[in-house]
Structure formats: structure tokens, C-alpha cells
Amino acid sequence: MNTVLSRANSLFAFSLSVMAALTFGCFVTTAFKDRRVPVDIHVSRVMLKNVDDFTGPRERSDLGFVTFDLSADILAFFDWNVKQLFIYLSAEYTTRSNALNQVVLWDKIVLRGESTKLNLRDMKSKYFFFDDGNGLRANKNITLTLSWNVVPNAGILPLVAGSGHVSLPFPDMYESTKSY
Amino acid sequence: MQCCAFVLQLYYQVLNFGMIVSSALMIWKGLMVVTGSESPIVVVLSGSMEPAFHRGDLLFLTNRVEDPIRVGEIVVFRIEGREIPIVHRVLKIHEKENGDIKFLTKGDNNAVDDRGLYKQGQHWLEKKDVVGRARGFVPYIGIVTILMNDYPKFKYAVLFMLGLFVLVHRE
Numbered sequence: 001m002n003t004v005l006s007r008a009n010s011l012f013a014f015s016l017s018v019m020a021a022l023t024f025g026c027f028v029t030t031a032f033k034d035r036r037v038p039v040d041i042h043v044s045r046v047m048l049k050n051v052d053d054f055t056g057p058r059e060r061s062d063l064g065f066v067t068f069d070l071s072a073d074i075l076a077f078f079d080w081n082v083k084q085l086f087i088y089l090s091a092e093y094t095t096r097s098n099a100l101n102q103v104v105l106w107d108k109i110v111l112r113g114e115s116t117k118l119n120l121r122d123m124k125s126k127y128f129f130f131d132d133g134n135g136l137r138a139n140k141n142i143t144l145t146l147s148w149n150v151v152p153n154a155g156i157l158p159l160v161a162g163s164g165h166v167s168l169p170f171p172d173m174y175e176s177t178k179s180y
Numbered sequence: 181m182q183c184c185a186f187v188l189q190l191y192y193q194v195l196n197f198g199m200i201v202s203s204a205l206m207i208w209k210g211l212m213v214v215t216g217s218e219s220p221i222v223v224v225l226s227g228s229m230e231p232a233f234h235r236g237d238l239l240f241l242t243n244r245v246e247d248p249i250r251v252g253e254i255v256v257f258r259i260e261g262r263e264i265p266i267v268h269r270v271l272k273i274h275e276k277e278n279g280d281i282k283f284l285t286k287g288d289n290n291a292v293d294d295r296g297l298y299k300q301g302q303h304w305l306e307k308k309d310v311v312g313r314a315r316g317f318v319p320y321i322g323i324v325t326i327l328m329n330d331y332p333k334f335k336y337a338v339l340f341m342l343g344l345f346v347l348v349h350r351e
Contacts, residue, residue, distance in 0.1 A: 055293070090251045100273070101275070
């Protein structure tokens with residue numbers, strides 16, 4: 001231990017081990033947390049159209065327009081090992097051609113330090129709600145759920161679904177608006 | 181006698197080196213089996229998932245058949261004919277009763293979905309394109325890999341020093 005090089009070497013090795021231990025500690029202390037938060041979703045308006053899917057396969061498909069309100073308090077999510085939350089509102093439904101369909105309607109990134117109270121009114125969906133076919137018309141049950149992807153400083157990347165979700169039927173006719 | 185001792189020492193060093201390499205290989209292959217993914221650990225190469233992942237972050241993947249692909253998950257996939265894996269989030273899925281699934285992805289930091297990245301005429305990804313789902317993450321560690329790719333001289337220097345160190349070190 002008497003040359004600069006060997007001292008630097010030991011110092012480097014020691015700091016690496018300490019950092020690895022801290023990282024592992026971060027991961028282990030937050031890996032088994034129960035992350036569920038009550039969520040309030042309310043849909044105010046639904047409209048249905050039938051157009052060529054211009055976002056991809058150019059077939060005539062059902063296009064849904066949903067206007068919704070959202071409120072949740074996600075402060076409980078943030079601990080020392082959370083870098084950001086990726087929040088997304090997804091619609092899940094079944095059609096004749098597909099047993100399961102899931103479409104993300106809206107998403108938001110909440111970084112550590114930003115406001116944690118979500119109180120959104122009259123939000124329009126961020127992404128086009130195209131079905132793979134014509135399965136939205138007269139669909140009795142479309143469920144909207146708010147979910148989170150927790151991005152840690154180091155560790156597991158869990159996907160958590162919020163405990164409030166809303167199910168609603170879609171209109172029977174095109175170009176008609178249903179208000180709730 | 182000096183000559184024999186030296187040869188034995190060298191023999192021992194080489195065997196030692198071989199042991200280290202094969203242990204590393206076994207651990208890697210073992211990980212591949214446990215996670216079901218052909219590449220259980222990947223380095224993030226682009227900034228399209230910022231601020232969640234930056235270039236140089238390490239991702240741990242699984243690709244188990246019992247885990248269905250659902251929206252919101254972070255998938256690592258390869259586009260047919262291209263080598264570079266892409267790390268993006270699932271935006272849309274349509275799954276048939278028999279389990280056949282087609283899905284669309286988008287990077288968090290991109291304004292549009294990935295259809296511009298897919299092959300000409302390809303609108304959806306399928307299970308066969310998926311390398312794995314991101315389940316765990318460690319920041320920064322993969323920077324070494326990126327440095328070695330961007331500056332090949334650095335890679336050769338590191339390998340040379342490692343080889344030299346293992347062969348010369350007498351412990």
C-alpha cells in the first residue's frame with residue numbers, strides 16, 4: 001500500500017463495491033412494495049367514426065373519440081428509489097375478430113419533484129383510438145384503466161394498475177355523440 | 181528446475197484464464213435459459229426513451245412465454261433484417277383467441293409511433309420480433325460498451341491491458 005497506483009487501485013475498488021452495495025440496497029428495499037393508488041376516471045363524451053386507418057393499415061376501421069376526466073393523488077408512489085412515473089390511460093375491449101385489444105389513449109411522464117396531484121378535466125385522447133377492424137360500434141364493454149410504469153433509480157420496473165377503472169358501451173351508430 | 185517451474189506457472193495461468201472465461205460463458209448461457217431471452221442484458225443505445233432511460237443504461241430482460249405482451253410494457257425488439265435492438269414501449273395490442281398477437285410500439289421521447297421504423301409495408305410487430313421485456317434496470321453501467329463501440333481503439337487497448345494483466349500477474 002505504498003505507491004500512489006496501488007492506493008488509487010484500492011480506493012477505486014472500494015468505491016465500486018460501496019456503490020454496488022448501495023444500488024443493490026436501493027433495489028431490495030423497494031422491490032416488494034404494494035403500489036396501488038385509488039383513481040377516479042370519468043368519461044364525459046364518446047363519439048365514433050368509421051374511416052380509413054391513416055396511421056397504418058389503410059383499411060376502413062372504427063375510430064373512437066373519448067373525452068374524459070381524471071383525478072388521482074400519486075404522492076404515495078414516490079420513494080427514494082423512484083426516478084419517474086409513466087402514467088397511461090388504456091382502453092381494453094373484446095371484438096369479434098380479436099379476443100383482446102388494448103389501446104393507450106393518453107400518457108404522461110411525471111418526474112420526481114413535479115406536482116403529484118392529477119386533476120384533469122375534459123381531456124382528449126392523445127393517440128388515435130383506431131380498432132383493428134370495425135369492432136367498436138355497439139361494443140358493450142370498453143374498460144378504461146389508469147396504469148403506471150414505475151422507473152426506479154435502480155431495480156425492478158413494475159407495471160401497476162390503478163384501482164379505479166371505468167367501463168362503458170360505445171354508440172351503435174357512427175357520427176353520433178354519446179354524453180355521460 | 182527453473183525452466184520447469186516457469187512452464188508450470190504459465191500453464192496454471194492459462195488454465196486459470198480459461199476457467200474465468202468458461203465460468204462467464206456458463207453464467208451468461210444460464211441467464212439465457214432462466215429468462216427465456218436470447219439477450220438477457222442489453223445496453224440502451226439511443227435517447228428515444230428519455231427521461232426514463234439514457235444511452236448507457238443497462239436493462240434486464242425476460243421473455244417468458246407465460247408472460248403475455250400488454251400495453252405499457254417496455255419491450256426490446258429487432259426489426260426483421262436489422263441487427264440493432266430497439267427499446268420502446270407498447271402502445272397498442274390486438275390479440276386473437278389462439279394467442280397470436282400483433283402490437284405497435286412508440287418511444288417515450290418520440291412524437292410518433294414506430295411505424296416509420298418498421299420494414300416497408302409492416303404495420304405491426306409480432307412475438308417473434310421480441311428479444312425480451314424490460315424487468316429491471318441499472319443506470320450508467322453500460323457506458324463502457326458504448327465507448328468500446330464508438331472508439332474501437334479503446335476496446336483494443338482494454339483487451340490488451342486485460343490480457344497482459346492476467347498473464348503477468350503472479351498471484
